[in-house]
Amino acid sequence: MRPLREPVVTTRAVRVECIPDGRSADLPPGTPAQITQALGGSFTLWVEGQLMRLRGVDADAIGKPVPDAAVATAGSADIGPDELRALVWQTLKTCYDPEIPVDIVELGLVYVCEVLPMEDEGTHDGAFRVAIQMTLTAPGCGMGAVIADEVCDKLLALPGVGEATVDIVFEPPWNRSMMSEAAMLTLGL
Structure with a gap:
């Protein structure tokens, strides 16, 4: 399976998590990256030889729409x-x-x-x-x-x-x- 390699550039400062250690990092505006995975409402980015996870709520920082809720809810609190x-x-x-x-x-x-x-x-x-x-x-x-x-x-x-x-x-x-x-x-x- 060939990974997705869509080039993007950050449009604003954004906080990401480095993979695989999970530490936080800040990407400044204008940082070039490649999207390697876009699943479950988050994005995995390849930035200067490092994989990083971008939360879906920050998708606008790479020019993507913020993903809708990942699951359609039942719409009622009266769920069994x-x-x-x-x-x-x-x-x-x-x-x-x-x-x-x-x-x-x-x-x-x-x-x-x-x-x-x-x-x-x-x-x-x-x-x-x-x-x-x-x-x-x-x-x-x-x-x-x-x-x-x-x-x-x-x-x-x-x-x-x-x-x-x-x-x-x-x-x-x-x-x-x-x-x-x-x-x-x-x-x-």
Whole structure:
């Protein structure tokens, strides 16, 4: 699979995350880059020999429209746990490792997805707590917190979600056999 290599230039200062360590960096206006991946509402850029992740909300900084919400919501807070669970899985399929053009579900990174009623006092009735346990393709991946934050942000935007947690776990260790057949075909494995 040939990577996308669309040339772009930053039109304003923008903060990005360096791949693979996840540290933040600022790109000044006029920085040349190439888009290597545009999936799940974010962009992976190649800038002077370094991969960087640009959040979708900053797409205008490279002359792209800010992506719409990645998932169509049910439109109502009166969503039941089964409908919400399906929507959560649909949302998880919009989250990508910025180095791999396959979503985290197809990669086999999501181990647990729980949708539970909120039990805290003071929360409105009908709200749910979503708890995700996921892993990374490599234990030392510096992008783990970035991916977990993206998952959490997307889940919190869903109707009926009052709380979302994402725990990164390493048991069992991830391996290629956890990928779906579609992921293996996409990656040429």
